[in-house]
Amino acid sequence: MRLAHLLLVVVASCSIISCSLGYRPVVILHGILSGAESMTLLVQEILAAHPGTIVYNCDKFNGWYSLENAWRQVDQIRDYLNEVGKLHPEGIIVLGYSQGGLLARAAIQSLPDHNVKTFISLSSPQAGQYGTSFLHLIFPDLAAKTAFELFYSRAGQYTSVGGYWNDPHKQELYMKYSEFLPLINNEKKTSNSTSFKMGMVRLNRLVMIGGPNDDVITPWQSSHFSYYDENLDVVPFTKRKFFTADSIGVKTLQEAGKLIIVIKPNVHHLAWHRRKDVIHEVILPYLD
Secondary structure (H helix, E strand, O other), X not given: OHHHHHHHHHHHHEEEEOOOOOOOOEEEEOXXXXXXXXXXXXXXXXXXXXXOOOEEEEOOOOHHHHHEOHHHHHHHHHHHHHHHHHXXXXXXXXXXXXXXXXXXXXXXXXXXXXXXEEEEEEOOOOOOEOOHHHHHHHOOOOOOOOOHHHHOOOOHHHEHHHHHEOOOOOHHHHHHHOOOHHHHOOOOOOOOHHHHHHHHHXXXXXXXXXXXXXXXXXXXXXXXXXXXXXXOOEEOHHHOHHHHOOOOOHHHHHHOOOEEEEEOOOOOHHHOOOOHHHHHHHHHHXXX
């Protein structure tokens, strides 16, 4: 009865597509200002290449709801992943695109006993975001240089973007006001810091995908945990404090051979999940 109940819970909040014991189930989380329908081609290509795979195309926080507070979204995504994981004790794969990849990572970190075997971060601002191109997709009249006035405030933190807006020129304000990214990156120590790291090192594989022609994630290297310094020079993730101090376990994963960095040029941000050649080259190889 409990298994049946859990299945009903999952069906109510996502699409379950196909079934097989050949490949691990895949959970897909869409990006900002979109929904599960935007990931349809990706689902189709997974099923065509790996017939019978169970695919959960998450339909939470569609459209403008994707701008809700990051922790509010993570709380529901965490519970969602937990319920799906219970249905598949053999382990699952989680793929999060754009903002969905950052929220998925936080949800995984919030589940120190999860059974996510592979986490694929598909062009996600894992080290934060600082760029006008991205802003203009959501806030047409907002400029990167002045966005901190909105995001680094109580009102700004009610938006998901405010939670991971990382202004390299306003780091004091970022650390003071941001209630999301500094926490999941363990830049701010909290009672959850240890469990956040445990959730990461529990992964069998962390796949970070991004590329220099993304044109939305800024800097594009944020998709690999690299980020700007105050001079807007990109510091490689291996030289950033969060890595050298192994704050969230990325160094541990790298040393164990569990970290995979994928750099794919000539792919725009909106094409990562919409181009068949890209899907086959940088996503399908990690769905085993």
